[in-house]
Amino acid sequence: xxxxxxxxxxxxxxxxxxxxxxxxxxxxxxxxxxxxxxxxxxxxxxxxxxxxxxxxxxxxxxxxxxxxxxxxxxxxxxxxxxxxxxxxxxxxxxxxxxxxxxxxxxxxxxxxxxxxxxxxxxxxxxxxxxxxxxxxxxxxxxxxxxxxxxxxxxxxxxxxxxxxxxxxxxxxxxxxxxxxxxxxxxxxxxxxxxxxxxxxxxxxxxxxxxxxxxxxxxxxxxxxxxxxxxx
Numbered sequence: 001x002x003x004x005x006x007x008x009x010x011x012x013x014x015x016x017x018x019x020x021x022x023x024x025x026x027x028x029x030x031x032x033x034x035x036x037x038x039x040x041x042x043x044x045x046x047x048x049x050x051x052x053x054x055x056x057x058x059x060x061x062x063x064x065x066x067x068x069x070x071x072x073x074x075x076x077x078x079x080x081x082x083x084x085x086x087x088x089x090x091x092x093x094x095x096x097x098x099x100x101x102x103x104x105x106x107x108x109x110x111x112x113x114x115x116x117x118x119x120x121x122x123x124x125x126x127x128x129x130x131x132x133x134x135x136x137x138x139x140x141x142x143x144x145x146x147x148x149x150x151x152x153x154x155x156x157x158x159x160x161x162x163x164x165x166x167x168x169x170x171x172x173x174x175x176x177x178x179x180x181x182x183x184x185x186x187x188x189x190x191x192x193x194x195x196x197x198x199x200x201x202x203x204x205x206x207x208x209x210x211x212x213x214x215x216x217x218x219x220x221x222x223x224x225x226x227x228x229x230x231x
Contacts, residue, residue: 001095007198008163010199015159037124052068066201088102099136
């Protein structure tokens, strides 16, 4: 079994509901409180498992905002696990989820430096590293209805841009989405083989304007789409 997420960049609206829901659920989860630093000051900060990046791609008037949620990719070749000197970072054999043992972590930052996705954050209050757990305490909770045994970010997403499932099952929802929509990993050339996949934005039929000939408009849209979602 290989559990992970599929994020649909075509429908993500960048509302940050996934990030907020994640923080709320995991504040009492397996890693302990997710610390806030000066939350009511001019420059608040804190520990987050999910962060949404926003990119403007293409040239006006054919530009587009792409909202890209980022969290731990639960890589198959997880260097964050390999470099950990205390064994605090580990990858579960039964489902492929990468976790951190808070009792063993000494906050050395090695795993953070090894992660190319910026998925790990040092909690300055506890002195330990924290990251997405894929809501491992929730997805195996038999006291919940089966439909609720999903990561909090997936259940919360109002646009249904996030999907959870088993990538080892070719008939699962995530495997089907990746296969039918051309889903791809983030920076696969690095060799980490991340479990999470992204579905690229679809090519939309542009509106012809009086100022822009139809042929050149379509060409430019295809150009920026190809550049923005190329692997």
